[in-house]
Amino acid sequence: MIVIETISIYKPKSLSDALEFLDKHAPDVKPIAGGTELLLLIRDKKIKPPKYLLDLNPLKKTLSYVKVEGGVVKIGALTSIYDLSQTILHSDKRYAGFVDVWEKFGTMALRFEATIGGNLNAATQYSDYITLLLAFDANVKLESVKGVRELKLSEYIVDKRKTALNPNELLVEVSFKEPPAESSSSFIKFDRREILIAGIVTEATYLHLEDDVIKDVRIAFDMVSGKRIPARAVKTEEFLRGKRFSSEVVEEAAEKILPSEMTRVTDWWATAEYRLEMSKVSLKRGLKLAYERIRGE
Amino acid sequence: MVKVSLTVNGVKYDLDVPPTERLLDTLRNRLGISSVKEGCGRGECGSCIVLVNGNPVHSCLTLTSRLDGAEVTTLEGLAPQGKLHAIQVAFIEARGVQCGFCTPGFIMITKALLDRVKEPSEKEIRRWLSSVLCRCGSYPLYFEAVKRAAKYIKEGKIYFDEKEVREKYHLKVLAR
Ligand SMILES: Cc1cc2nc3c(=O)[nH]c(=O)nc-3n(C[C@H](O)[C@H](O)[C@H](O)COP(=O)(O)OP(=O)(O)OC[C@H]3O[C@@H](n4cnc5c(N)ncnc54)[C@H](O)[C@@H]3O)c2cc1C
Ligand code: FES
Ligand code: FES
Numbered sequence: 110m111i112v113i114e115t116i117s118i119y120k121p122k123s124l125s126d127a128l129e130f131l132d133k134h135a136p137d138v139k140p141i142a143g144g145t146e147l148l149l150l151i152r153d154k155k156i157k158p159p160k161y162l163l164d165l166n167p168l169k170k171t172l173s174y175v176k177v178e179g180g181v182v183k184i185g186a187l188t189s190i191y192d193l194s195q196t197i198l199h200s201d202k203r204y205a206g207f208v209d210v211w212e213k214f215g216t217m218a219l220r221f222e223a224t225i226g227g228n229l230n231a232a233t234q235y236s237d238y239i240t241l242l243l244a245f246d247a248n249v250k251l252e253s254v255k256g257v258r259e260l261k262l263s264e265y266i267v268d269k270r271k272t273a274l275n276p277n278e279l280l281v282e283v284s285f286k287e288p289p290a291e292s293s294s295s296f297i298k299f300d301r302r303e304i305l306i307a308g309i310v311t312e313a314t315y316l317h318l319e320d321d322v323i324k325d326v327r328i329a330f331d332m333v334s335g336k337r338i339p340a341r342a343v344k345t346e347e348f349l350r351g352k353r354f355s356s357e358v359v360e361e362a363a364e365k366i367l368p369s370e371m372t373r374v375t376d377w378w379a380t381a382e383y384r385l386e387m388s389k390v391s392l393k394r395g396l397k398l399a400y401e402r403i404r405g406e
Numbered sequence: 407m408v409k410v411s412l413t414v415n416g417v418k419y420d421l422d423v424p425p426t427e428r429l430l431d432t433l434r435n436r437l438g439i440s441s442v443k444e445g446c447g448r449g450e451c452g453s454c455i456v457l458v459n460g461n462p463v464h465s466c467l468t469l470t471s472r473l474d475g476a477e478v479t480t481l482e483g484l485a486p487q488g489k490l491h492a493i494q495v496a497f498i499e500a501r502g503v504q505c506g507f508c509t510p511g512f513i514m515i516t517k518a519l520l521d522r523v524k525e526p527s528e529k530e531i532r533r534w535l536s537s538v539l540c541r542c543g544s545y546p547l548y549f550e551a552v553k554r555a556a557k558y559i560k561e562g563k564i565y566f567d568e569k570e571v572r573e574k575y576h577l578k579v580l581a582r
Pocket of ligand 1: 140141142143144146148149165186187213214215216219222225228229230231235237238278279281305307448449450
């Protein structure tokens, strides 16, 4: 039995009620969505137990959605991973990377609990939707009693378990520009098993072709510089942009350009050398997969 | 303490719980529902899976204080008194149970699956059952059990007489 007597829980009546509670009690409050990350952090004593938990479940009705409006794809922060699979993100080939993430996300039961907002706010190199959404060049929408602000996801994730969220704010939405027809995406998660894995290397690709020329490309990894958070491989992207898609170009990007901008770390799980090698492989596989999807192969 | 009113297997309870009490502990320690097992306590093994408002959740990662008004179903609530649910019968007949620790979790995730997909493919069965870890390695037999259960349900055979099943398969009632 694990009972932490000092924590209280608050159930807001509405979004504005939640924001007022946050404003009044920050920084002694932690919002709780699925709780699949937060409860373990508290249990493992990786964070100081907060004085209050702010229960986000009552806001599900307002903040669980996927919609395309005015050329922008918008995802409500409280959308569960299972609910994502019931939307256009799983039926339109441009978003195929979402299906890839889903296939290897936790377990089936976990997908019902975990939310996309919780995934972004967990802010680790293992937050698969951060890696994926960096490839979609996503923005996050933050709300407090003072109003709303938008930030690039790449600026929002500052460091491991550190975001640009102010203690009185909630993440309410993540969005990205609706990609063009001749585009697709992919996500590679490489590990020893197929499921219940954090990923030794993860990689996300967004590719836009015009004829066979790479009109635009964005590539993200679980880690690029030494920082333990997902990031874009910008030099590799630059090298690829404007070139004709071919196996030679992909090979050169993976073997020559990527290593020049990537610093991997060694831990108990895998060595830096191995991770770099598998990053090259993942880049090649990810680009090929996105290419084949555009071509309908 | 937080007041929560929740329905477990059709029975309504008004409880006063500490804010961070896990549903797992509420079910086992307060309500005596022992099919719910704690393996890892961290969302990995699935032996604590129950249904909350029809969705499979890990009771070890669920706070009871958040469940006011919710409906919880455990293995004990799958069939009315004196009956066994088709999924239970299929699991008995597939003879997958070895130590049995994981079985309640497997049956509950199967219920969640068959509530959504009437005739799941092999891939789908594997995807859903991957939520639960079986140390004894009963997976292949459990996959068969799910197919058998789907067939029973399709034929409209949802509940079976418990006494008959027990006699047929020589299953004893263990003293509590
Ligand atoms: C067994 C297991 C397997 C896992 N597998 C994967 C995996 O394959 N891939 C993966 O990416 N992750 C995985 N995870 C990690 C975790 O489940 C995910 O990161 C999940 O998406 C977190 O969402 P949540 O809703 O449960 O977050 P919570 O635990 O509720 O919250 C996480 C953090 O975000 C904050 N927060 C939540 N919502 C908001 C909001 N709207 N505004 C501001 N702050 C907020 C919380 O305060 C907390 O700090 C796994 C976890 C477990 C236990
Ligand atoms: S005890 Fe809940 S998943 Fe293992
Ligand atoms: S039968 Fe023993 S753990 Fe599954």
